[in-house]
Amino acid sequence: MxxxxxxxxxxxxxxxxxxxxxxxxxxxxxxxxxxxxxxxxxxxxxxxxxxxxxxxxxxxxxxxxxxxxxxxxxxxxxxxxxxxxxxxxxxxxxxxxxxxxxNTDAYGFEESLAPMLEPHHTRALVLGNGGAAKAVKYVLNKLGIPFLVVIRKPGSETFLYDRITAEVLKEYTILINTTPLGMSPDYDSCPEIPYESLSDRHLAYDLVYNPEETVFLRKSKEKGAKVKNGMEMLYLQAERSWYIWNSK
CATH class of the missing domain: 3.40.50.10860 (Leucine Dehydrogenase, chain A, domain 1)
Structure with a gap:
């Protein structure tokens, strides 16, 4: 066995x-x-x-x-x-x-994100800076996509939520939620960003997969943004584990 x-x-x-x-x-x-x-x-x-x-x-x-x-x-x-x-x-x-x-999380995230990227997706906002953000930052660096890490309290090399303006969102067209906001059972919460400034040029990616559509994704989609949750990433990282275990 x-x-x-x-x-x-x-x-x-x-x-x-x-x-x-x-x-x-x-x-x-x-x-x-x-x-x-x-x-x-x-x-x-x-x-x-x-x-x-x-x-x-x-x-x-x-x-x-x-x-x-x-x-x-x-x-x-x-x-x-x-x-x-x-x-x-x-x-x-x-x-x-x-x-x-x-670390198969990095593989799963990259394989899930890459097909969604378009030429105007050149800069990213990484919402949150906990453990889940580590693989995201690694992949963005690997893909050559500059990013800002957004947090609620001042810290080194980070950006505060209240500094996200319409002008910032014109430049940063990839938004990646690495926080647990919106995860079951906390369905009603979401990152505090100016969703009214989003457009069809934006890509919103949420590492949360339960529920399937978080408030973050719903609000982004309502403004025309491309959206994706973390379910495919989860499946991809699991399959990558199986590949590794069966490689000599």
């Missing part, structure tokens, strides 16, 4: 387990299972891997995306630059264990 799983704490619900369980069934992938490992401390990770010799791949969620790095033998370029790992490949050879970390 090939085993894969998700570590984090708590793990009250999991997209990953549902996704992979359905994938294995739909694609007739036999001899594979995906489990949840709600470990209360990241220090339990080595023991988990040692005890389960069939464990070949691990997804990582809050709060361990940074903490797991010290337990790995190697991390890929994206994970190193972002400073977060959400996928681990577990390799065993001649009794030796080798753990390599990846």
């Amino acid at each position: 090939r085993r894969f799983g998700l570590i984090g704490f708590p793990l009250s619900h999991s997209f990953s387990k549902k996704f992979f369980t359905q994938k294995f069934a739909a694609e007739n992938i036999c001899g594979c299972a995906y489990e949840l490992f709600p470990i209360e401390n990241v220090e339990l990770l080595p023991g988990l891997i040692a005890q389960d010799q069939e464990l070949e791949g691990i997804n990582v969620t809050i709060p361990y995306k940074l903490a797991v790095i010290s337990y790995l033998d190697e991390i890929d370029e994206a994970a190193a630059q972002i400073g977060a790992v959400n996928c681990i490949a577990v390799k065993r050879s001649n009794g030796r264990l080798f753990l390599k970390g990846y």
Whole structure:
């Protein structure tokens, strides 16, 4: 039995387990299972891997995306630059264990965003500067798209919400919400930006995927903006994990 799983704490619900369980069934992938490992401390990770010799791949969620790095033998370029790992490949050879970390969030976001970009989408506003923003900033840098990070309180290398004007929005035509505003059950909240200044030249991307259409996306769409939620990114990063686990 090939085993894969998700570590984090708590793990009250999991997209990953549902996704992979359905994938294995739909694609007739036999001899594979995906489990949840709600470990209360990241220090339990080595023991988990040692005890389960069939464990070949691990997804990582809050709060361990940074903490797991010290337990790995190697991390890929994206994970190193972002400073977060959400996928681990577990390799065993001649009794030796080798753990390599990846960040598939960056892959998922880039593959999801890129097809929507048009020539006038040259600058971006990244709304929020938490953990979810890290992969977004990495991808924008990779694509050569200048951006401003927008937050509510003054900070270095950031931009305040009350400074977003109609003039700013003429120049910054990509808006990416990395905050939890609008996420279930907080359906009525949204980033405080002048939505009346948006147009069909804008692209609004929300990392939130539940609900399918947040207030941020609805208000942006009402002004003609192209919109997209984070569901495709989620599927793409999961598929990327599967690709990594099956690569030699």
